[in-house]
Each structure stands twice: as structure tokens, then as C-alpha cells.
Amino acid sequence: MADKQEEKQLTTAAGIPVDDNQTSLTAGERGPTLLQDHHLLEKLAHFNRERIPERVVHAKAAGAFGTFTVTHDITNYTKAKVFAEIGKQTEVLGRFSTVAGEKGSADTVRDVRGFALKFYTTEGNWDMVGNNTPTFFIRDAIKFPDFIHTQKRDPKTNYKDDTPQWDFWSQVPESLHQVTILFSDRGIPAGIPYMNGYGSHTYSFINGALERFWVKFHFKTQQGIKNLMQDEADRLAGSDPDYITRQLFELIERGDYPKWTLYVQIMPEVEAEAYRWNPFDLTKVWPHGDYPLIEVGVLELNRNPANYFADVEQAAFSPANVPPGISFSPCKMLQARLFAYADAHRYRLGANFERLPVNAPRGTEAHNYQRDGHMRFDGNGGGSPNYEPNSFGGPKANPAYKEPPLKISGDAARYEQKRSVDEDYIQPGNLYRLLPAGEQTRLVNNIVGSLKKVPRAIQEKMVKHFHRADAQYGERIAKELGLT
Numbered sequence: 001m002a003d004k005q006e007e008k009q010l011t012t013a014a015g016i017p018v019d020d021n022q023t024s025l026t027a028g029e030r031g032p033t034l035l036q037d038h039h040l041l042e043k044l045a046h047f048n049r050e051r052i053p054e055r056v057v058h059a060k061a062a063g064a065f066g067t068f069t070v071t072h073d074i075t076n077y078t079k080a081k082v083f084a085e086i087g088k089q090t091e092v093l094g095r096f097s098t099v100a101g102e103k104g105s106a107d108t109v110r111d112v113r114g115f116a117l118k119f120y121t122t123e124g125n126w127d128m129v130g131n132n133t134p135t136f137f138i139r140d141a142i143k144f145p146d147f148i149h150t151q152k153r154d155p156k157t158n159y160k161d162d163t164p165q166w167d168f169w170s171q172v173p174e175s176l177h178q179v180t181i182l183f184s185d186r187g188i189p190a191g192i193p194y195m196n197g198y199g200s201h202t203y204s205f206i207n208g209a210l211e212r213f214w215v216k217f218h219f220k221t222q223q224g225i226k227n228l229m230q231d232e233a234d235r236l237a238g239s240d241p242d243y244i245t246r247q248l249f250e251l252i253e254r255g256d257y258p259k260w261t262l263y264v265q266i267m268p269e270v271e272a273e274a275y276r277w278n279p280f281d282l283t284k285v286w287p288h289g290d291y292p293l294i295e296v297g298v299l300e301l302n303r304n305p306a307n308y309f310a311d312v313e314q315a316a317f318s319p320a321n322v323p324p325g326i327s328f329s330p331c332k333m334l335q336a337r338l339f340a341y342a343d344a345h346r347y348r349l350g351a352n353f354e355r356l357p358v359n360a361p362r363g364t365e366a367h368n369y370q371r372d373g374h375m376r377f378d379g380n381g382g383g384s385p386n387y388e389p390n391s392f393g394g395p396k397a398n399p400a401y402k403e404p405p406l407k408i409s410g411d412a413a414r415y416e417q418k419r420s421v422d423e424d425y426i427q428p429g430n431l432y433r434l435l436p437a438g439e440q441t442r443l444v445n446n447i448v449g450s451l452k453k454v455p456r457a458i459q460e461k462m463v464k465h466f467h468r469a470d471a472q473y474g475e476r477i478a479k480e481l482g483l484t
């Protein structure tokens, strides 16, 4: 419900008092409307322009503000100010989304959830644009638009069809790990507070001595993992399509603030080459036994947005936004996202999207030589110099922020990752084997529920993949599908 306000004079966008907002200006009581009713024209024209381009992925979302508090010292791994001392607090915005559905789609569908956080640090914004899964379907972004097309509406019928996704997955075995997670119970979280968030990609930390570490981020829910069973999710999708959005808003409104513990996994730079997994392959986790979780701090969501469009729809996250002490890795998916996210926001919001209040830094100020462009609504740099080098005190770069060099070598070519034949099957098999018996059965049933709708040849290819991950996993799916 709208907030009660002190009554103000209604005006046009130019601030001119409006005398009547209920009847339009007409030539006589039953006559046509006059073009000079500027208030009416402006009202209709602005209404026509209320929608901005919807995100092509992650369109449906809930968001909230909160606080990140450091509880453990990790300054030997990173000099990022956000982790500078125990007790330090940083304001955060979180946006939690489904991936495939449109902005009005139901919350309780089986889908990966976006878990995007903007930390307003004193050295600029850190956007941790993760998911509720530690992996993804593909490890090379050149496949991304094709994969996402399989999650969207059929180009001819405009309704959703299960065949394209299984057709794609059956030919891209690296997807098996994420497919297993998606069709497990965690594929439909019971709410945002009840799921984990993962940075998913490998990133890097750089410490004060300019040493580099590879890092993975894990936000583990303090509310416990809770998921919806398929029947309940289907019922809610019909009766309350905004169930998860509403749940988060209402919990925060009544002071029941959801919390996550942030852990990191740390790999010294030199260990990457010899590690048994490619540590930059987004379809793999680093097993906890190899790289244990190190506790860092607590994320709490404690403030609802004052206005959804201003605070959540216009929020723009980009994994390229990392403050000093946090940086990138050679992960091919991350490398592409460093370009694609800001590019999407320039299309959605315009060249000055980082100036919008929700996106602008809060712990510091932005100073640069970017000028003009659509909707430049701040002072546009005033009379300060708009070029560099200049002799008039314009902002300057500081070499103290240089990262240590990253050793790279190799021939420029297109490389398909091939290390061992079974590499893409081991971790999905491990996951299947760690699930309790009831969850294994539901996983099989969820897969069969979708796979039974697709052509036999695709089912056969998929069963071979499941079988390679775990013989029982494959055999149970084959049996349910009536395949040998």
C-alpha cells in the first residue's frame, strides 16, 4: 500500500500547478478534447514510456538493502577495504531473480536464481553478481545466447517447449552438473532467505604485499536450505505468482531479517596450474576437502526498497565492478560477463546508468572525464576539465592501485577444454551420490517429468550422460522412460 503523505499541489513535470486531474479540457460538454490540454497529453505520453527494456535474463526479481559485517580477518588474502577490519560494516543492495521468465512470470518455477549484491564500499562499488548455484551450464560464453534461447519461448508458437533445452544439454555434457542441481530439490527454493548464494566464478584476491590468490565466494543461508516440492510450486505459481517476492518483503517489513554467512575458498596462485580441475571452469566446484571454507562475515537484508523501479529495476550490477584487492580470473564466462553486463545496462538505462542514485557509489564519489550522454542529470562535471592530461587539477590515476602482473602464455587459438574423458561426469556423479535417497528419487522424477516430453533420440543421448555420471542415476531415468 502507498505511504501516507503530506498533501502537495499537483503539478506538471515542469512544476506548473494543475487545476483538474479528473476531467479533460473539451470544446463544450460533449465535444472533443482540446490539444491545448497539455497536462492530459503529458500524462498520456509519459505513461506510454513507462517501460524500459526488460532484462533478457534475470527479468523477474525482488530486491532489498542490507548490511555486510566483517567477523573474521582475511587481510592476509586481500587488501579490499570492505574486509579491512573485524566489525566493519558496508551498505549492500541485493537483487534476487529467476533467469528465464519474463518480468511478470511466476516466482516458484524450476530455475536458477540470481544472487546479485552491490557492496557500496569506500573504494567504489563491488558487484558480486552470483547465483544460487556454485556452477553453470556452460564454461564458454560463446555458447551463452544459444543456451538462453533454449530457455525461452518457441520462436514459432511462442510457448515454452522442453525439447530445445534437452537437445542442447544432450550435446553439451559440461552442462550435466548444473542440470543435476537444477532438477534436484534446490531447483525450486522455498524463498530467497532459504537459499545459498555463490560467486560461482573464480575471482582473485590481491593482498597488501601484492600477492594473488584465486577465490570463490559462498554465502550460506543462516535460515537453513528450504525448497518447494514440485506440486506445491506448481500450485503457488497459479495462486500467488509473486509468492517469493512477497515473502521477502513481508519478512523484512516485520523485522525478520534474513542473514547469510560469507565464506571464501582460497587457492594460492601457483596451485592453479597443477590442480586436478581447471579452477577457472565454471561447470566445476572446488571440493571442500581440497579448499575448505574460510569464514569472513555476515550479510543481513534489513531494508525494503522505497520504490521498486528506482531501487531494483534500475539497479545495474556488473561483475566488472571490483574494488582494489578483488579482481578477475581467466574464467571464460567471467571474461565475457565483464563486457556483457555493463553493455546490457547501457542498452536498458543509457550511458549514464552508473549515475542513477541506486548505482552511484555511496562510500566514495566517482570522478572521471566522462561527459554528456542521454539523461546526464547531475552537474556533468560543471566547469572542471573534461580531458587529461590537464593543468587544472582534474582527477588523476594512482599507480598504487596497480595489480601484480598475471603470467599468461600460449598460442592464440580456439581451445575446447579436454583434460580427461570423464571430467564432466565426475562432479555430477558425486552430487548424485551425496543426495539422500528421497532426494535422489525426486531428482529422477523431476528429470523424467520434463525429459519424457522430448524426442526419443534426445532421451537416449541424455540417459548415456546420466549413466556416465553414475550408473544407478542413468538406469533409474532409463527405466522411468522405458529405455534400456
Ligand code: NDP
Pocket: 134, 181, 184, 185, 186, 196, 218, 220, 285, 286, 287, 288, 289, 426, 427, 428, 430, 431, 434, 435, 439
Ligand atoms: P562435500 O561433501 O565437501 O560438500 C558437499 C556440499 O554439497 C555441501 O557442503 C553442500 O554445499 C552441497 N550439498 C549438500 N546437499 C546438497 C543438495 N541436496 N543439493 C545440492 N548440493 C548439496 O563435497 P564436495 O565439496 O566434493 O562437493 C560434492 C558435490 O557437492 C559437488 O560435486 C557439487 O555438486 C556439490 N556442491 C559442492 C560445493 C562446493 O563448493 N564444493 C557447493 C555446493 C554444492 P553448500 O554447503 O554450499 O550448500
